[in-house]
Amino acid sequence: MQHGKYRFIVGFLAAPLTIYGLFVVWPFIQSIYYSFTDWSGLSPEFKMVGFKNFTRMLDDEVFWKSFQHSVLFVVLLPLVTLTLALFFAFMLNVGGRRRKSAAIAGVRGSSFYKVVYFFPQVLSIAIVALLFQFAYNPNSGALNSGLKLIGLDNVQPDWLGDPDLALWCVFAVLVWSTVGFFVVLFSAGMASIPRDYYEAALLDGANRITTFFRITLPLLWDTVQSGWAYMGILALGAESFAVVQIMTVGPNGGGPDYSTTVLPLYVYQKAFRDGQAAYATTIGVALLVVTLLFVAIVMKLGRRERLEY
Amino acid sequence: MGSTTAENTGYDNGSAGVGRRDLIKRSVALGLISVPTMSFLSACASGGDGDSGEKVEKGEKTAENPLAVNESAPLEIVIFDGGFGTKYAEDAKAVYEKKFPDAKVKFSSTQKIQSVLQPRFNQGTPPDLIDNSGAEQMDMGVLVGQKQLADLTPLLDAPSVDDPNKKVRDTLRPGIVEMGQFDGDPVWIMYYAYTVYGVWYSQKALDSLDAAYPETWDDMLAVCEKAKKKGMAGWTYAGKHPYYIPFSLYPMIAKVGGAEVLDAIDNLEPNAWKHPAVKTCFEAYYELYKKGYILDGTPGLDHIQSQTAWTEGKALFIPNGSWVENEAAKTMPADFDLAVSAPSGIDSSDKMPFGTIWASGGEPFVVPAKAKNPDGGMEQLRIMLGEDSSKNFTSSVKSLTAFNGGTDGIELTPGLKSGVAALEKAGDNVVNPRIQDWYVALQKEKIGVGGLGEMMAGRLTPAEAIKKIQGYADEAAKDDSIKHYKHQ
Numbered sequence: 001m002q003h004g005k006y007r008f009i010v011g012f013l014a015a016p017l018t019i020y021g022l023f024v025v026w027p028f029i030q031s032i033y034y035s036f037t038d039w040s041g042l043s044p045e046f047k048m049v050g051f052k053n054f055t056r057m058l059d060d061e062v063f064w065k066s067f068q069h070s071v072l073f074v075v076l077l078p079l080v081t082l083t084l085a086l087f088f089a090f091m092l093n094v095g096g097r098r099r100k101s102a103a104i105a106g107v108r109g110s111s112f113y114k115v116v117y118f119f120p121q122v123l124s125i126a127i128v129a130l131l132f133q134f135a136y137n138p139n140s141g142a143l144n145s146g147l148k149l150i151g152l153d154n155v156q157p158d159w160l161g162d163p164d165l166a167l168w169c170v171f172a173v174l175v176w177s178t179v180g181f182f183v184v185l186f187s188a189g190m191a192s193i194p195r196d197y198y199e200a201a202l203l204d205g206a207n208r209i210t211t212f213f214r215i216t217l218p219l220l221w222d223t224v225q226s227g228w229a230y231m232g233i234l235a236l237g238a239e240s241f242a243v244v245q246i247m248t249v250g251p252n253g254g255g256p257d258y259s260t261t262v263l264p265l266y267v268y269q270k271a272f273r274d275g276q277a278a279y280a281t282t283i284g285v286a287l288l289v290v291t292l293l294f295v296a297i298v299m300k301l302g303r304r305e306r307l308e309y
Numbered sequence: 310m311g312s313t314t315a316e317n318t319g320y321d322n323g324s325a326g327v328g329r330r331d332l333i334k335r336s337v338a339l340g341l342i343s344v345p346t347m348s349f350l351s352a353c354a355s356g357g358d359g360d361s362g363e364k365v366e367k368g369e370k371t372a373e374n375p376l377a378v379n380e381s382a383p384l385e386i387v388i389f390d391g392g393f394g395t396k397y398a399e400d401a402k403a404v405y406e407k408k409f410p411d412a413k414v415k416f417s418s419t420q421k422i423q424s425v426l427q428p429r430f431n432q433g434t435p436p437d438l439i440d441n442s443g444a445e446q447m448d449m450g451v452l453v454g455q456k457q458l459a460d461l462t463p464l465l466d467a468p469s470v471d472d473p474n475k476k477v478r479d480t481l482r483p484g485i486v487e488m489g490q491f492d493g494d495p496v497w498i499m500y501y502a503y504t505v506y507g508v509w510y511s512q513k514a515l516d517s518l519d520a521a522y523p524e525t526w527d528d529m530l531a532v533c534e535k536a537k538k539k540g541m542a543g544w545t546y547a548g549k550h551p552y553y554i555p556f557s558l559y560p561m562i563a564k565v566g567g568a569e570v571l572d573a574i575d576n577l578e579p580n581a582w583k584h585p586a587v588k589t590c591f592e593a594y595y596e597l598y599k600k601g602y603i604l605d606g607t608p609g610l611d612h613i614q615s616q617t618a619w620t621e622g623k624a625l626f627i628p629n630g631s632w633v634e635n636e637a638a639k640t641m642p643a644d645f646d647l648a649v650s651a652p653s654g655i656d657s658s659d660k661m662p663f664g665t666i667w668a669s670g671g672e673p674f675v676v677p678a679k680a681k682n683p684d685g686g687m688e689q690l691r692i693m694l695g696e697d698s699s700k701n702f703t704s705s706v707k708s709l710t711a712f713n714g715g716t717d718g719i720e721l722t723p724g725l726k727s728g729v730a731a732l733e734k735a736g737d738n739v740v741n742p743r744i745q746d747w748y749v750a751l752q753k754e755k756i757g758v759g760g761l762g763e764m765m766a767g768r769l770t771p772a773e774a775i776k777k778i779q780g781y782a783d784e785a786a787k788d789d790s791i792k793h794y795k796h797q
Contacts, residue, residue, distance in 0.1 A: 138606030161609030275451035
């Protein structure tokens with residue numbers, strides 16, 4: 001029966017692998033190649049320049065700033081988002097007080113909260129960013145108006161206009177817009193944890209915190225781990241780019257004073273504003289390395305024994 | 310994919326005895342190896358250059374058709390849909406269509422010039438005429454440096470639409486042709502609009518303060534103090550796009566220290582920013598911040614938000630360009646009485662007189678070097694530079710054009726009238742800093758956001774800002790990935 005097994009497998013995998021190779025692997029190889037050229041992106045002519053782009057990148061202050069911000073995002077954003085999402089999901093599903101009908105239930109109104117949490121997912125990230133841009137308007141935005149309303153007339157930050165705050169403003173929007181997705185994801189995960197475990201824990205007199213750390217989290221670990229990797233990639237890629245590009249200062253975002261620039265934004269600026277596509281691909285290669293490192297670390301650190309139930 | 314196939318064919322010929330199966334195996338292996346090779350990739354990168362570069366044939370050169378446009382060749386125009394809208398260009402297109410009824414004219418507009426057009430440049434199939442403007446403007450310095458633009462000299466030397474005895478060149482406002490040049494004679498860009506930059510304000514608001522526009526900085530501070538007492542901020546600006554500040558700051562530097570200070574800055578000369586005039590002007594502007602004359606929250610406002618705060622009467626002055634009249638029309642009260650002034654100076658010891666102003670071309674039109682019908686693109690520009698089209702533009706979007714004149718018989722709006730008056734007062738004292746179109750990233754992001762924006766928000770002192778900006782300029786001067794230009 002073993003004979004022909006590989007041919008069988010290859011037969012099935014050929015089409016998806018080809019597509020994957022063509023649309024995922026191939027562009028990577030191409031951009032690595034372009035990072036050794038002086039291609040402008042404006043004309044098809046270019047020549048090889050060796051490691052020139054890479055040495056330039058290592059001396060580039062703005063690159064390092066973007067790098068720092070991206071790394072900060074990739075470390076903190078999953079941590080904050082997932083912690084919040086776990087907390088919310090736990091409260092929605094198991095955190096409630098005991099009621100007559102069910103031993104295990106969420107807090108009162110949990111079905112309503114689920115909708116509220118998920119709502120930002122329905123909006124495109126561009127709309128979210130625009131909405132928050134209005135909220136952050138220091139002159140007439142919701143935030144400063146709110147501060148005025150409660151008598152804090154003297155505390156009127158410039159929000160996105162302040163280099164010390166801008167990055168955190170963007171950070172908050174990213175958390176707000178992604179947390180709902182993970183609440184739903186974790187809720188689904190929690191729903192598949194057998195109720196008996198919780199009931200047993202309750203009978204033993206475990207409180208909510210113990211229940212969470214001893215039962216929910218360990219049984220949910222796989223979901224958390226993939227959530228972590230996914231969130232990290234969001235933080236490094238498309239979402240952070242969109243929010244920074246739309247919300248923050250400067251000709252193409254990234255300010256004030258480079259305080260919010262992130263790697264994907266810098267790639268975009270170099271390729272599509274400065275006509276230095278080759279240098280942009282070089283930064284893209286750096287971004288690729290960071291992403292791979294991140295996923296490797298998450299996978300390595302997160303490895304645990306699987307529990308079957 | 311030239312290389313793989315070529316090599317495979319070679320292989321095929323040289324290995325007559327190889328069985329079919331082996332051949333396939335080998336060519337697969339060969340394909341795998343040669344996949345990452347250069348020629349393969351470059352073939353992909355340069356995709357589409359097979360049919361590019363083929364220009365349409367020239368038509369017959371006549372008095373009516375001095376550029377020898379092929380009468381039946383298709384023409385493609387892409388217009389930036391911004392503050393001026395697209396109607397003026399559509400009207401001009403109609404004239405072209407009437408003149409060449411056999412030509413199929415494809416007209417489109419976008420706000421995302423770069424996203425739409427950069428791939429087409431890269432493929433070698435750009436349209437024939439582009440209005441390269443807006444926030445997503447393609448960097449002119451880069452386009453010129455990469456030899457992507459056609460020389461517009463034939464257009465300039467062609468007779469004008471209105472008067473066959475006059476060249477197009479001679480019907481233009483001063484400075485327009487020079488602005489389209491980068492190095493030497495070729496003219497790469499035809500700026501269609503003529504923008505007056507300066508300090509914009511409501512004459513009505515100023516009158517309500519019982520004040521005239523201040524000519525010296527002490528007067529400026531006094532007016533701001535008066536405004537403050539009435540609960541009005543002196544200034545606001547596009548805090549998120551602080552590269553609007555130079556619209557009034559640069560001509561002020563020229564007024565205080567002479568136009569050569571700005572030339573040195575444009576040429577990226579060492580220590581150009583350390584000139585005493587720069588320091589004086591930076592300190593003057595910083596004083597606006599220190600005395601609390603800047604509208605609260607300004608650093609967090611974008612251009613529309615700051616203009617709205619200004620039209621609502623929250624601030625008196627705003628540095629801007631003449632497009633503001635059209636752009637802010639929606640929020641501008643009917644009796645706003647928009648006016649523009651050349652920037653105030655320091656005092657009577659300034660090198661240039663009051664009235665020194667920044668005015669230059671706007672709405673840059675280009676004909677790509679690889680356009681299929683470059684003559685058609687230039688002919689369309691020639692039509693637009695005629696008196697009729699120019700008048701149409703001025704009356705519909707409240708801005709001057711590169712065509713010198715064309716304002717007779719049109720009822721000028723307050724802002725436009727004030728702009729024309731400011732130009733008349735300036736006379737020869739019109740400055741035109743080129744750093745804005747030569748080095749976009751340096752001007753907007755580094756000097757604008759990183760330097761001026763930070764200083765006006767009070768996070769840098771003038772001395773620190775100058776040091777930082779000089780550092781940026783020095784960096785740009787030695788960066789060999791950007792092309793450098795010098796005033797001739």
